[in-house]
Amino acid sequence: MQSESSAAPGVLLVEAFYGGSHKQLIDLLQENISCSVCTLPAKKWHWRARTAALHFSQTITTCPSHRVLFCSSVLNLCELVALRPDLARLKKVLYFHENQLVYPVRKDQERDFQYGYNQILSCLVSDVVVFNSAFNMDSFLSSISSFMKKIPDHRPKDLDQLIRPKCVVLYYPVQFPDVSREHDKDPELFFSTLIKLKERRLDFHLSVLGETFTDPPEIFPEARRLLDRHILNWGFLPSKDDYLKVLCEADVVVSTAKHEFFGVAMLEAVHCGCYPLCPNALVYPEIFPAEYLYSTPEQLCKRLQSLCRRPDVARRHVVKVDTSSFSWSSLKERYETLLAAQRP
Structure with missing residues (x-):
């Protein structure tokens, strides 16, 4: 789904999982800033994380007034800006509602490496990385090194040091939704x-x-x-x-x-x-x-x-x-x- 405010939109809001707190934040921002909004329904989270970038690369319209791209970490932002170089020039803001490096799974062997890896790649291409709490930020940054050790060889190093200077904590604005x-x-x-x-x-x-x-x-x-x-x-x-x-x-x-x-x-x-x-x-x-x-x-x-x-x-x-x-x-x-x- 794509919608646009009446004034020339300066901000592009992209949400690959438009439901719950993700939806509430996008709706709140849309009410208060001049923006374009592109979303996918909150269904089949794993497939959204895997494939939303390709979908958005084909459906986001080119808009010369866009200056900022805001998305949640469900989206593989690295893939999107590679597929759409016109979006790469924007100020890219990545928002973490949660992070996949410490998201609980019943057994660590069940953790799909790709989801956390995608979030790390998205951080590397972002200009600003926003976390909704210090706990979210610290748990993500402190887990990158051990997470990357899952790679059998030729492991990249010091990724947390590249990402940390971009990071800020900005609390989620509470709006009294259902839970x-x-x-x-x-x-x-x-x-x-x-x-x-x-x-x-x-x-x-x-x-x-x-x-x-x-x-x-x-x-x-x-x-x-x-x-x-x-x-x-x-x-x-x-x-x-x-x-x-x-x-x-x-x-x-x-x-x-x-x-x-x-x-x-x-x-x-x-x-x-x-x-x-x-x-x-x-x-x-x-x-x-x-x-x-x-x-x-x-x-x-x-x-x-x-x-x-x-x-x-x-x-x-x-x-x-x-x-x-x-x-x-x-x-x-x-x-x-x-x-x-x-x-x-």
């Missing part, structure tokens, strides 16, 4: 903890929100059966207002993520008044003070047990996170500077 349920969020820990609370005859109510994609974890139907009398909401809600209403009525929000590079859903819930409990890992220590972090499943269970017995503690608590600092109004000027035509 997703995926295997990398460790639902097993989440539900096993709640089942323990039930076995201890503690009183609580549960909302599990978001879209269910193909092949949901097996624990979902079993947990829904075992926790049935505690469930208030389950699954995708029909509107953003419904979603926000549930967040505003909740007392506690829990993350059991095994992977998280920013954590939009947790910040949305905190913005709506929820008391957060997050792993003491990944991006969370960057955003949340230590009092909201747990290090073991036992710690999580103990914290939830206490809050079940004293829900007034969560209800009266003012969370020590300034969510306004992650809003578009706070970040707008930095995004506008990023998308200005001047090269770094």
